[in-house]
Amino acid sequence: MSGRRLLVRLYPQGWRQRYGDEFDALLEDLDADGGRVRMDLIRGAVDAQLHRWRYPIPSGPTAPRWPAWALLAGSALVSALVVFTLWRYPGNLHDPAAPVYIVVLALVLAAYLGFAGWGLRRRLAGRAGGTLIGVVAGVMWSVEIWAGGPAMLDRGTERLVGGTFELLAVGTTIAAGVWAGARGRDSGVAVRAGLFAGLTSGVVVFLAGVVMTLATLHTLGTRADYQQQFASSRVADMATFLVGDILAAVIAHLVLNLVLGLIGGGIGALIAKQSSRGPETATAGRVRM
Numbered sequence: 001m002s003g004r005r006l007l008v009r010l011y012p013q014g015w016r017q018r019y020g021d022e023f024d025a026l027l028e029d030l031d032a033d034g035g036r037v038r039m040d041l042i043r044g045a046v047d048a049q050l051h052r053w054r055y056p057i058p059s060g061p062t063a064p065r066w067p068a069w070a071l072l073a074g075s076a077l078v079s080a081l082v083v084f085t086l087w088r089y090p091g092n093l094h095d096p097a098a099p100v101y102i103v104v105l106a107l108v109l110a111a112y113l114g115f116a117g118w119g120l121r122r123r124l125a126g127r128a129g130g131t132l133i134g135v136v137a138g139v140m141w142s143v144e145i146w147a148g149g150p151a152m153l154d155r156g157t158e159r160l161v162g163g164t165f166e167l168l169a170v171g172t173t174i175a176a177g178v179w180a181g182a183r184g185r186d187s188g189v190a191v192r193a194g195l196f197a198g199l200t201s202g203v204v205v206f207l208a209g210v211v212m213t214l215a216t217l218h219t220l221g222t223r224a225d226y227q228q229q230f231a232s233s234r235v236a237d238m239a240t241f242l243v244g245d246i247l248a249a250v251i252a253h254l255v256l257n258l259v260l261g262l263i264g265g266g267i268g269a270l271i272a273k274q275s276s277r278g279p280e281t282a283t284a285g286r287v288r289m
Helices: 002-008 013-029 034-050 066-088 090-094 098-121 127-147 155-183 187-215 224-231 238-288
Strands: none
Touching (some): 066 090, 066 127, 098 187, 098 238, 127 155, 127 238, 155 187, 224 238
């Protein structure tokens, strides 16, 4: 079967884009003689090459570049906000874990910027829908952070609201890739939708979490649970403690949300592949019967 698939590469690009998925599915179910099939493929490839005009490369709708520009701008804002908070509260640099967090953040931001650059170079479908869903997921994560901090809710309400929005945020991030895979037969679209949902939600929750904390430092400092945690820490002041705490949390979100988006994209890709093979497989089964 691998030899047959290699022979398919002899066909023009336009032919492969037009019939490639269906032809791969047919080859998987084909029980004919191997030599005869190879000769048929070679003859078909020669004919397709001689008549390339029959198989123009489909242009299709052009995907927008704004998701990549938005990710690039968001990553730049994340970098600027990190620099500002560490300049304003330099005590966090004295934390023994600070070098680890800085290295992790630098690697993650490099990956985010790399994905943004890739998106600007190649205009492929799936990113716009993933970005919009990622914004929704990021807002849900932000509500969970708000409920656990500045909202000053009682313990029971805090757990209910925070837990609900946390589950919704996880489900929404994963759903981007699954939704894209269920809508069409292109596994690449599902992966890109999940990827950009994770990237976007990570940026949104980072910006919202840090800005929310900086704007409500006085209120957060009155929480009894934070006062207990601060008392057991070796941080010089409450504001530095709170800023360091939220930075650690949102850096983790940059990684976690990306992983969740890729999980959803992987599931969506599997769904898309099954959908694309279903009709051909069913037809082949009826022919064999």
